[in-house]
Amino acid sequence: MREIFNDILNTDGVTGVMLFAENGDVLFKELSATIKQAPERHDWRFLVDSLEGMRETDLIFERGRIYIRKTDMGFLVVLMALYVPIAMIRLNCDILLPVLQPSKPSRKFGRFFKK
Secondary structure, three states, X not given: OHHHHHHHHOOOOXXXXXXXXXXXXXXXXXXXXXXXXXXXXXXXXXXXXXOOOOOEEEEEOOOOEEEEXXXXXXXXXXXXXXXXXXXXXXXXXXXXXXXXXXXXXXXXXXXXXXX
């Protein structure tokens, strides 16, 4: 799954990417900074529940920035420095959103027999 997020992770100033499921489970994480405890050990349901109805948000702090984007699988969280161009991150997210859609069963030959 890391290949999907390569463009975002290779952007100068991006320090991490996490993908959360709707229930708060961590589906993917890639963090360049060392942290005291693994993200999987935390209960992220409070974050996911608080983002109900949100499509995207950009949180700016004193030392960094967090961009959160709703996907079909859950929520994509990008951790970055203040100087990262948010337009570039949004563009990369727009490009990878179709890849993050849950797979649907194919109809195989159904389209050939359609009236």
